Amino acid sequence: MIYARIKSCKKLDDGSVIRSPSGSTVTAETKKIENIDGVTYIDGVIIANKTYSLPEDFGDGLDSEALEAFEIMSSDAAEEDLWMEIISGFRSYYTQAVTYQSFCNDRGTEEADRVSARPGHSEHQTGLAMDINSTWFTFADTAEGKWLKQNCWKYGFIIRYPEGKEDITGYQYESWHIRYVGRELAKTLHESGETLEEYFGIDSVYRE
Numbered sequence: 001m002i003y004a005r006i007k008s009c010k011k012l013d014d015g016s017v018i019r020s021p022s023g024s025t026v027t028a029e030t031k032k033i034e035n036i037d038g039v040t041y042i043d044g045v046i047i048a049n050k051t052y053s054l055p056e057d058f059g060d061g062l063d064s065e066a067l068e069a070f071e072i073m074s075s076d077a078a079e080e081d082l083w084m085e086i087i088s089g090f091r092s093y094y095t096q097a098v099t100y101q102s103f104c105n106d107r108g109t110e111e112a113d114r115v116s117a118r119p120g121h122s123e124h125q126t127g128l129a130m131d132i133n134s135t136w137f138t139f140a141d142t143a144e145g146k147w148l149k150q151n152c153w154k155y156g157f158i159i160r161y162p163e164g165k166e167d168i169t170g171y172q173y174e175s176w177h178i179r180y181v182g183r184e185l186a187k188t189l190h191e192s193g194e195t196l197e198e199y200f201g202i203d204s205v206y207r208e
């Protein structure tokens with residue numbers, strides 16, 4: 001196991017509280033990075049982005065807790081006459097390899113990297129990510145897209161690649177892509193407006 005202090009942490013040796021540049025108060029804490037069988041966890045939260053990859057054989061379907069949270073969310077949305085379905089949930093390493101390659105063939109590597117993950121780097125391989133209804137940019141303007149953005153945190157989800165954070169997450173805005181992180185962390189991120197990368201003080205960049 002690897003234990004590391006992340007540079008953006010607001011830890012002081014005496015455990016006191018400091019102020020972040022935006023003026024909000026943050027409590028001192030140290031985040032713990034672990035690598036277990038090639039999978040990266042920070043404070044127990046699995047990370048898959050351009051920096052952190054998953055092994056080829058990792059994952060075998062959607063996480064049951066995440067799926068249950070989606071079912072509760074979609075049934076609440078249905079009461080407001082909104083309809084949501086998962087159009088892409090778990091994707092294996094090999095499925096992702098095919099998907100990524102087809103983007104490369106159509107658009108070239110640089111554009112493919114903005115919209116698709118290289119195999120092993122897709123959050124869909126974690127079993128905690130889902131694409132809802134469509135992967136068209138127009139989804140953001142639908143009633144479902146607006147509702148999802150406002151409410152998904154209540155069910156433990158985050159909009160993983162928000163607008164204006166492309167340089168941080170490594171991906172363009174995907175209004176349809178949600179990631180299950182549990183209700184506590186989802187609420188924290190909703191309130192702070194931070195991405196997972198910002199919250200944990202990590203980057204999302206291909207090294208090779």
Ligand SMILES: [Zn+2]
Nearest residue numbers: 129130131177
């Ligand atoms: Zn997605």
